[in-house]
Amino acid sequence: MKNISIGQYYAADSPIHRLDARTKLILAILCIVCTFICKSTFAFVALMIFGVLLVLISRIPPKVIFRAMKPIVFIMLFTALINIFWTGGEILLFEWKFIKVYAEGLYNAAFMTVRIIVLIIGSSIFLTYTTTPIALTDGTERLLSPLKKIKVPVHEFAMMMSIALRFVPTLIDEADRIMSAQKARGTDFSSGGLIKRAKALIPIIIPLFVSAFRRADELATAMECRCYHGGEGRTKLHVTHLGFSDFFALILMIAFGAALVLINIYASKYGLGYVMP
């Protein structure tokens, strides 16, 4: 249980780590937009290069990234297969009974795979790997703060999120302790049928809930004792400022998106490579 890492923040010192959380949130959104702008072969090649560069700049070992990809391999295969067999087109490559494979289908499958990979790399590098969960909620709060004008409780949401994140390791620890205690009283978690195993969890879940409620109660009291009254007039201990590198990164990203649009236009105009409909 102790080996579970939530948030998956990877401590390193890279230009991306140093960016402001707000910038990274915007970059992640732009990155997602970019993956969907791509429509032509050259644009996808550019996107692939972009993905590789991103990994290199972030100084996160490729091994760590591959590990994060494992759970989505199935989704990737699934999308690729659907694209191969269900895309109609003009160049027929292979036919057997009702199965028809067109060149367009192969292209689409390859494009979708690249799209998913860059989508995952982009969002996880900009958000989870290089930004601590606390910095992320902080950034979200500041980014959404204009919504306060129309009475959206942005601060309260951000506070709830950071408290929830803060208690994840505590509750894991607690679950671990309660599990040991019940094991010592002879609970067997690893044998028996589904129902027996589910029943064996009751002695864990009830104490865990009780202690979660107790902690929530204590925390609320402690916050009230320190005069917490919501976001109004609250200042921050660490105020981050947008610097030159933040603007530079944003401009670079927008330029990349514009370049992708141009590539698409040229490709469909002069018929360079395959262009998605």
Add this chain to the structure above:
Amino acid sequence: MNKAELKNVTFRYMPGTVYETLALNDVSVGFEDGKITGLIGHTGSGKSTLVGMLNGLIRPMSGEVLLDGENIWEKPKNIGSVRFRVGLVMQYPEYQLFEDTVEKDISFGPKNMGLSPDEISRRVKEAADIVGLSGKELAKSPFDLSGGQKRRAAIAGVMAMEPELLVLDEPAAGLDPVGRETVFSAIADYRNMRNSTVVIVSHSMEDMARWCDVLTVMADGGVLMTGSCEDVFSHAEELKKTGLDLPQITKLMLLLREKGVPVGENIYTVEAAYAALTEIFGKRASLKRI
């Protein structure tokens, strides 16, 4: 005879990561049959890890854990039966309570052992008796008890399994003096009734001196010394180096000796100090005993 024994046991947390920590470093220690052994040591000295080894919650990376001379990891599948012979009360055991009545909660362990209903109710009654919970409390929800009662209910839950070796990790932490007294005397009663072996982990030198027959001092993942209270407390300097200290009453008596009051050297409990002082000054000087 040693009831349980650790032989050259080593254990690390999170091996192979940057968070790797050496919890136990080649530890060999024995726990004498029928005795109450006190395990003392500073935070992070490896006490809790050692205690988890005794009933097989933690498996040593190297070395052996022996119970009655047999390696408990000989057949890893049978570790469940070891857990019935070695009862472990973890820190703050009241957080493990979950049933709707105290009685049901105490019977959880014996039920898992597959005993007959008659045997279960006998054990529950006896365990509740030892820790001083009445029939009225047995019918209550464990969440309606006071802090001290919850603690005792949780300890009874392990005692009802009637383990040959009872291990308690900080059984009195966070209790008031009366609560501490009840918990420790219940443990002593259990030992006397069942003739079993007991291991108690604690920070409190006063409690250890009062209730334990043997003391084992741990420091930095190893055993520093083992012996009777007299033996261990005569090494005051070494204890201080590991962040431990003598019982306060012992320090007071040593100061009195320095000032020329002829009290004995080996006084570790308030009762003994009281006796020694009344012997010297007579009853007159101690009209009010606190």
